[in-house]
Amino acid sequence: MRRGLLPACLIGGYAFLYTPIALLVAFSFNDSRLLTVWSGFSWRWYVALWNNAPLVSAALLSLRIAALSATIATLIGTAAGFALARFGRFRGRGAFAATLSAPLVLPDVIVGLSLLLLFVVLQRLTGWPAERGASIIAIAHASFALAYVAVVVQARLADAGTELEEAAMDLGASPWGAFLAVTLPLMAPALVSGWLLAFTLSLDDVVVASFVSGPGASTLPMVLFSAMRLGITPEMNALATVVLALVLLALFGAWLARRLPVAARTPLR
Amino acid sequence: MFLVLPMAIVLAIGFARPAEGVPPFALSLDPASFLGLVADDYYVAAFLLSLKVALVSSLACLVIGYPMALAIARAPERWRSLLLMLVILPFWTGFLLRIVAWIGLLKDEGWINAVLLRLGIIGAPLHLLYTDFAMYVGIAYCYLPFMVLPLYARLSKRDAALEEAAADLGAPPWRVFLTVVLPLSLPGVWAGFLLVFIPAMGEYVIPELLGGPGAETVGRVLWGEFFLNHDWPTASALAISLLLVLLVPAAVWQWRQGRAAAIPPPTRHPPPPTLGPLFAAQARKGRGLSSPSPLAGEGRGEGSRASCVGSP
Numbered sequence: 161m162r163r164g165l166l167p168a169c170l171i172g173g174y175a176f177l178y179t180p181i182a183l184l185v186a187f188s189f190n191d192s193r194l195l196t197v198w199s200g201f202s203w204r205w206y207v208a209l210w211n212n213a214p215l216v217s218a219a220l221l222s223l224r225i226a227a228l229s230a231t232i233a234t235l236i237g238t239a240a241g242f243a244l245a246r247f248g249r250f251r252g253r254g255a256f257a258a259t260l261s262a263p264l265v266l267p268d269v270i271v272g273l274s275l276l277l278l279f280v281v282l283q284r285l286t287g288w289p290a291e292r293g294a295s296i297i298a299i300a301h302a303s304f305a306l307a308y309v310a311v312v313v314q315a316r317l318a319d320a321g322t323e324l325e326e327a328a329m330d331l332g333a334s335p336w337g338a339f340l341a342v343t344l345p346l347m348a349p350a351l352v353s354g355w356l357l358a359f360t361l362s363l364d365d366v367v368v369a370s371f372v373s374g375p376g377a378s379t380l381p382m383v384l385f386s387a388m389r390l391g392i393t394p395e396m397n398a399l400a401t402v403v404l405a406l407v408l409l410a411l412f413g414a415w416l417a418r419r420l421p422v423a424a425r426t427p428l429r
Numbered sequence: 430m431f432l433v434l435p436m437a438i439v440l441a442i443g444f445a446r447p448a449e450g451v452p453p454f455a456l457s458l459d460p461a462s463f464l465g466l467v468a469d470d471y472y473v474a475a476f477l478l479s480l481k482v483a484l485v486s487s488l489a490c491l492v493i494g495y496p497m498a499l500a501i502a503r504a505p506e507r508w509r510s511l512l513l514m515l516v517i518l519p520f521w522t523g524f525l526l527r528i529v530a531w532i533g534l535l536k537d538e539g540w541i542n543a544v545l546l547r548l549g550i551i552g553a554p555l556h557l558l559y560t561d562f563a564m565y566v567g568i569a570y571c572y573l574p575f576m577v578l579p580l581y582a583r584l585s586k587r588d589a590a591l592e593e594a595a596a597d598l599g600a601p602p603w604r605v606f607l608t609v610v611l612p613l614s615l616p617g618v619w620a621g622f623l624l625v626f627i628p629a630m631g632e633y634v635i636p637e638l639l640g641g642p643g644a645e646t647v648g649r650v651l652w653g654e655f656f657l658n659h660d661w662p663t664a665s666a667l668a669i670s671l672l673l674v675l676l677v678p679a680a681v682w683q684w685r686q687g688r689a690a691a692i693p694p695p696t697r698h699p700p701p702p703t704l705g706p707l708f709a710a711q712a713r714k715g716r717g718l719s720s721p722s723p724l725a726g727e728g729r730g731e732g733s734r735a736s737c738v739g740s741p
Contacts, residue, residue, distance in 0.1 A: 166503060169496030170512070176493060177519050177573065180530035183540060187533075195533055196543040265624060267631020267675075269648045270668045273655065277665070364524045367633055371655075384525050388638055392532050400526035407521045 185404065188397035205398035212395065215383055222363055222380035225294050229301035230358035234351060236302070237309025237358070242347075244310065245317035261311065263304040272371030275300045279372060292374035300372045301362040308361065309354035316350035317343075352417045356410055463666045472650065472667070476674065479647040482561070482636070483629035486568035490576040490625045491618065493569065498580035498617075499610075502587065513581060520574045528567060528638050535563050535639070563639040568629050575628075576621040583617025584610075616685075623682055627675050647671050 187195070191202035209215065240260055244253070263271060279296060283289055289296050324346065328338040366381035373382070384396070466472045501512045519527065534540045535558040542554040557563055587610065595605045633648030640646070647667060655664040 166496060166500040170500035170504075173493055173497040173573075174515060176570070177516070180527065180534055180570070181519060181522060183533065184526070184530045195536065195538060196540055265627045265679075267628050267633075267648060267671065269631050269633050269651050270672060273651070273664060273668050277661075360521055366525060381525055385634070385638075388525065388529065388532070392529050396526065396529045397533075400523065400529060403523045403526060407518075407523075411518075411521070 181400075181404070184397050185401045188394065188401040190394065190397075193394060205394045206402075209395050209398045209402070214378075215380070215395075215399075218378050218380045218383040221294055221377065225298045225301065225379060226359045226362035228295070229298040229305060229362045230355045232298065232302035233305035233309050233358040234355045237306035237354060238313050238347065238351060240306065241310035241313030241350075242317065242343075245314045246322070246343075260307050263307045264311070266304075268365070268367035269371075271304055272300075272368040275303065275368065276371045291376065292372055293377045297369050297373050297377060297379065298362070300368050301365060302358070304368070305358035305361045308357050309351075312354045312357065313347055313350045316347060320346045349417065360407070360410075463670070466663070466666055466670055471645075475645050475647045475650040476670070478645065479630050479632075482564055482568070482632075482644075482646060483626045486565045486572070486629050487576075487622050487625040489565055489569040490573055491622060494573055494576035494580055494621065495618070498577045498584050501577075501581050502584035509585070513578070516577045517574050524571060524634070527571060528635065531563070531567050531570065531639065532558060535566070558639065559641040561640065561644065564636055564644060567635040567639040568625075568632060571635065572625040572629065575624040579620035579624065580614065580617040583614045583620075587613065619682055619685065623678055626678065630675055631671055 187198075188205055189201050189203070190198055191204065192199035240256075244257060244260070247253075279289060279292060279300075324342050325338050328342045329335065333341060364381065366379075366385045369379045370382055370385075373379070384399070387393070388396070497516065501509055501516075504512055532539070536542070537554045537556065537558065539558070541557060542551075545551045546554065591609050591613075592605050595609050596602075600608065631648045631651075632646065633652050636644045636646045636649050637652075651664050651667045651671070654660045654667065
């Protein structure tokens, strides 16, 4: 009996997940402003989106912030993940792991408030940052995204084991040489997915950015959020479709990045 | 360092007095902000409401996510990565945009009402948006992957022999599920529940956009104190209180995990970090493709399963 029930639940679950998105995509091409009335195919909301100057500039700013914060997060997060996976049980490892994984679940409002207060206190003590603009948002995003990168890198390294690095060092490679020749290529897929994860986290965040940013910098989610408070428009459907298309493209890229080096090294099953 | 330092500052400002000026506080050791929280019913009610919202939406996630995770874990192996990917995919499409979708569904002139009216089930549009129900649905929708992934990680490590043994001894399928499958998956249930519950407690955006004006959750109250009232000490005190409330379930879970991890023989791997299950599923998926060490994860799985049997 459960054999029939389980797939039904699965299909129901996917319906729950995808019906809203499907409606969103389909009706982004709707000519009518009315939500549930189809009046013909049209690109007009995409044109309106393109001509919405504040939204476009906010989107460009968001992309810049996301790229910067993803890069910072990948650099620091990789070091942290590497330390957790390879340095054994160093002093304070438990505390290190706990403080590292806490931002993964902490509510955004706590993260945002605490980071803002940190920046305010820093400014009082050192004069930096003089104003809270895009780079401060990027640093704030990197500070919580690096935890995700660290977890991904650590999982990858723990799964890969240390045999290959030991073999390289037995064969005469210096620790640094073994890191470059063996560990780094092993981590590469995790670096790519970690960077992409950090990138999307930054693009997705509205709460932390609202807390830390000054009046000058408004990211895309912040602009979108204040527009959504007033009500939703078909332009938002179009925006969602564009984002979805970009995400699918990026996922495909990540899948390729993961697949290609593997395909070159080992035969596929 | 990125975590501890800001937290210390929040704590310090929680004890500060509100003051005119920029930034609007003066350092002191005045517990007035904290006492104000306890004394004022408004804040207590916010915590209780958040607790209710987080509990209901986590349970909703569990009810939707458990059968999904079980079905994926029982699916043929080559389908599993794809099925998991399909669960994660909506998670990448933009948090706000998914809420746009739900506003479109739940509005008075939205999709659900349009369909129900067309079918003649209801005579007048239901009021769905800006209700607690909308809030539960929104949170459950946005956090579903956080429930499914740890559950899947747990359920995919099952031992078919145990279930067959139970069935051979005459247990009907529902009893096999209740006495074997469900108890073995409890760590995954806990992990998933907490991964939804903790962020849901402090959620700001979803109550703001989907909940009614009366849905003053902790996240919204904190936001209001900070941005509208410019009362930084009260906002900080709220953040610290929320953190303390959240630490309790997290600590209980860590303790349970620590107890479970103490029993199996030590392996090469450190015990999974707090969020291990969620990302372990992803890592495992990666291993399915590249597969450098097929035995790496097995020892841990066997060990913790055995310990789970030992401590019902």
